[in-house]
Amino acid sequence: MISIRDVVTKENIKRKNTIDGVTQAIFMASAILSASFIVLIIVFIAFKGLSPFLLNYEGYNFQQGTVDLDPVNPISFLTGSQWLGGTLGLSSDYGIGFAIINTLIVVFLAIMLSVPVSVFTALFIAKVAPKRLANVMRTVVELLASIPSIIYGVFGLGIITQFVVFVAGFFDYQTAAGLSLLSTVIVLSIMILPTITAVSETSIRSVDKTIIDGSLALGASDIQTYMKVVLTAAKSGIFAGIILGVGRALGEATAVALVSGNLFAGIQLNPLGTTATLTSRMLLGIKDTTGIDYDIRFSIGLVLMAVIVITNLSLNFVMKRLGGIHEQ
């Protein structure tokens, strides 16, 4: 029999240390690689996205032919209520202020629609449904979360827009084939439903059973216990789910582009009217892969990233203020 002391030799320890060192170097290299990709992407987008504000591009318009365009004015870009004003052809008159607002409206409405449904579904799966049904539903939710957004998009285009046309019929309203704020909100809220549900469900399920017993022992009903104690205890998890949902909704391009109608100007408050989000403005109408109309998409990308970061930070701030005080 070999004793463990025969194995723990100076030589073996040295070899082990060498392997450790090499492994560590591999970890480090991987980390540097992925970090440098992020830096590379940001630098590339910033470089492309800032060019329209700094350079003179060549434009072509139907009245004057090829013209020299002034750089885009960053202020009117950020606050403008019109994508391209006046000219037929290329100009530097890009504005996306309206799209920023429309994006926030769309996401806000989608969240308002999605959160109650998600949270009640999560509560049902975690606490009410019998074990087997709960397992089935949990799997369904996971599957829904993994459906690619193009599928939600064509579903929206095929079904939801038709539904909107049908609804608009009652008001004698002529929609753009159902492409509308309402369709966009519905499609987005369906898309973020599984994300919010899954995260909320995990957090509802992990609520300490002893406080549930505590509530029931005080004569609270099951429903009172779920609504007042369980949801309160799971608040920060549910909020984390909402933040993920907001992130997904803000960044969603494909499905939104298919059903929004990609409005050119103005803030849309009419649910049956078309709308435009930053992503749909970014994605739709690309004709060339050079020139101002191409590079300006990167500028929108920069704005979108800023909107996502700012929204995320403010939601995190709100979450800390609202939910954090009862964490142990």
Next chain:
Amino acid sequence: MDAIFELKNINLYYGQTQAIKGIDMTIERNKVTAFIGPSGCGKSTFIRILNRMNDLIPECKIDGNIEFEGQNAYAKDYDVIELRTKVGMVFQKPNPFPMSIYDNIAYGPRCQGVKNKAQLDEIVEQSLRRSALWDEVKDRMKESAMGLSGGQQQRLCIARTIAMEPEVILMDEPTSALDPIATQKIEDLIVELKELYTIVIVTHNMQQAARISDNTAFFMLGELIEFGATDKLFATPQNPKTEEYITGRFG
């Protein structure tokens, strides 16, 4: 003797396993009744029969006759919510809700539909005074209950129960998670509360049972071995098993 609970021939099963075996017991009003016995002997199971917390365990079956204030507490038309508002419970591990101190106490009354702010304020103050917590928390009612010490949390849970003006307070090893000083405070509190409420307490600590209880029940393997006045049970146990246990030769 004024009985508040009258239990006859209670058998309880978890699936196939019998956890309570043919127990009869009468619990006296405005007295402290202690349950002692080795761990796993069914003390928690038995105390949970009194407020029907075992209803929550799907595979749990119970038979026998359980009368609370002269009424069958397990009758079809007896409302379990009414029972639980009259028979409150304090658990082994302090379990405050993740809410403010005020909301913790107001929770039970609110669940029964009390909305009036002045009325709630009064309930909260009175409950906290009765559980000897008022002076420590009166300036921080809006703060989270999670920020209190373990002993304070447990007294908050007692206050939360008191807010329902129950007849009975059940306590399942309420001090086992607490340090000696916090334990002392809870014991003092129990002695005070006994004027107003009937108290049933599970304890693994025999000195505690001897100090605070009027009657003691000794359980073993799901059976009630001996039940009677605490001083008599500890001074002159009738059953040799009881004697073995309280003299520490067992468990």
